[in-house]
Amino acid sequence: MSKEINIDSSANTATDWLKEDLFVGLLKETVKGFRKIKSFATNAGSAIGENYATIMLRVNIEVELEDGKQKSVSYMIKLPHQQEAHEKMLGNNNIFSIEQNMYKTFVPEMEKLYRDVGVEVHFGAKSYELKGAKSVYILLEDLAPRGFKNINRLEGLDQAHTEAALRKLSQWHAASAVRVATKGDYPKELIVGFFREDNRAIVTQTNKGLGQIFLKCCATYEGNEEYIEQVVRKLAVPKVTDQCYKMSKPDPTGFNVLNHGDFWSNNMMFCHDSFGNIKETSLIDFQLPKYGSVAQDLYYFLITSTKFEDKLAKFDYYIHFYHQNLVENLKLLKYSKSIPTLSELHTSLLKYGFFGYVSATGSMSGVLLDPTENSKFENFLSDSKEGSDFKTILYSNSRYRKHIQAVLPWLSNRGALEGL
Numbered sequence: 328m329s330k331e332i333n334i335d336s337s338a339n340t341a342t343d344w345l346k347e348d349l350f351v352g353l354l355k356e357t358v359k360g361f362r363k364i365k366s367f368a369t370n371a372g373s374a375i376g377e378n379y380a381t382i383m384l385r386v387n388i389e390v391e392l393e394d395g396k397q398k399s400v401s402y403m404i405k406l407p408h409q410q411e412a413h414e415k416m417l418g419n420n421n422i423f424s425i426e427q428n429m430y431k432t433f434v435p436e437m438e439k440l441y442r443d444v445g446v447e448v449h450f451g452a453k454s455y456e457l458k459g460a461k462s463v464y465i466l467l468e469d470l471a472p473r474g475f476k477n478i479n480r481l482e483g484l485d486q487a488h489t490e491a492a493l494r495k496l497s498q499w500h501a502a503s504a505v506r507v508a509t510k511g512d513y514p515k516e517l518i519v520g521f522f523r524e525d526n527r528a529i530v531t532q533t534n535k536g537l538g539q540i541f542l543k544c545c546a547t548y549e550g551n552e553e554y555i556e557q558v559v560r561k562l563a564v565p566k567v568t569d570q571c572y573k574m575s576k577p578d579p580t581g582f583n584v585l586n587h588g589d590f591w592s593n594n595m596m597f598c599h600d601s602f603g604n605i606k607e608t609s610l611i612d613f614q615l616p617k618y619g620s621v622a623q624d625l626y627y628f629l630i631t632s633t634k635f636e637d638k639l640a641k642f643d644y645y646i647h648f649y650h651q652n653l654v655e656n657l658k659l660l661k662y663s664k665s666i667p668t669l670s671e672l673h674t675s676l677l678k679y680g681f682f683g684y685v686s687a688t689g690s691m692s693g694v695l696l697d698p699t700e701n702s703k704f705e706n707f708l709s710d711s712k713e714g715s716d717f718k719t720i721l722y723s724n725s726r727y728r729k730h731i732q733a734v735l736p737w738l739s740n741r742g743a744l745e746g747l
Contacts, residue, residue, distance in 0.1 A: 345384075347364050349457045358398065365389040365391050402466055407463060423463040425516060433503075438450060440502045451613065474599065485634055490645075492590075492628065493645060496624060497656055500585075502660060505657070505662050508663050513585060520588070521617070534567045536714075537718060558744070582665075582667040582671070582672075585618050586621070589612055592632040622679035626679070633645075650667075650672050680742060684744060692722055695724070
């Protein structure tokens with residue numbers, strides 16, 4: 328029997344407790360006719376540059392059934408990095424506790440809202456528990472055997488996949504709004520999110536480190552005369568952090584939802600039929616949910632994850648498509664409050680345009696970066712030469728330049744940089 332755990336040496340500290348015995352109880356519950364484990368191994372669940380905040384592993388188990396046949400079973404397990412830089416950058420947010428609560432409580436609640444009206448909707452993979460685990464973790468169904476896969480983040484999503492993602496997002500947002508209307512407010516940790524006062528110092532430090540490098544690169548972008556003065560003025564003072572905190576506070580008079588919070592191409596998987604048509608969309612990574620304006624998820628997704636040709640040219644169309652689906656789902660779930668109009672949605676996008684700037688100068692740079700050995704979480708925060716070189720590559724590579732040179736003038740023309 329193989330007992331070897333095949334993992335990268337850098338993850339050894341985080342995974343030394345991950346033994347096959349922990350899975351016996353789970354396999355007895357979930358695999359019909361389970362008899363024993365024949366082999367057990369893990370390997371990297373994501374490549375370099377595809378996942379920064381956690382260690383993602385695929386657990387591969389070969390089991391023997393009572394009839395003598397063998398069956399392959401696999402899971403995805405998410406574990407924390409054992410490095411000070413990760414703890415520092417994540418501040419006081421326990422993303423594992425938050426995500427566990429999402430899978431145990433809020434995702435099932437939202438799926439039930441659809442079942443209650445006769446519609447079957449699944450937002451993500453099934454989650455499981457391991458008895459005797461010696462670290463925080465998230466254990467999930469491996470969606471790959473069912474045909475789910477990510478779309479190449481460097482190429483961006485085409486219209487069909489963007490629409491599928493927005494359709495799923497509209498279901499999520501609608502259910503999250505109905506959940507508040509029927510059950511009351513979410514816990515404070517989901518309303519405040521990452522932008523807690525005791526995280527302000529680390530947010531300021533992160534913004535400063537990234538901002539200084541971005542400003543140097545920004546000065547080399549073609550056409551920067553349209554916005555460079557606004558960017559320089561913004562980065563010369565700690566207004567970016569102040570604006571992050573200001574924009575993160577939900578407006579009680581507006582339409583608010585539980586944003587996914589990290590809605591980009593690698594956090595969604597698609598299943599296709601034999602003709603290449605999208606059958607199903609599944610969301611992953613519920614570690615950064617944030618209650619507030621839908622503008623947060625919409626800017627984050629459309630700025631970071633769509634094809635370059637569609638990013639701006641189809642932005643308004645995608646908002647209209649999302650709105651149509653949002654209204655349909657709110658009505659389906661019998662939302663008792665006022666349903667936002669398309670014009671109200673656009674007003675919200677203008678009001679929260681800063682989310683577009685943050686997405687373009689933050690996450691979009693990581694999404695568009697070619698895989699590199701320096702694609703490490705700690706390099707976002709580090710002021711070492713390696714950290715500085717990494718951030719310079721983020722903002723100076725040709726792919727990012729192509730996108731940002733189009734996005735920044737567009738944001739400026741929408742007033743996203745005003746008041747900074």
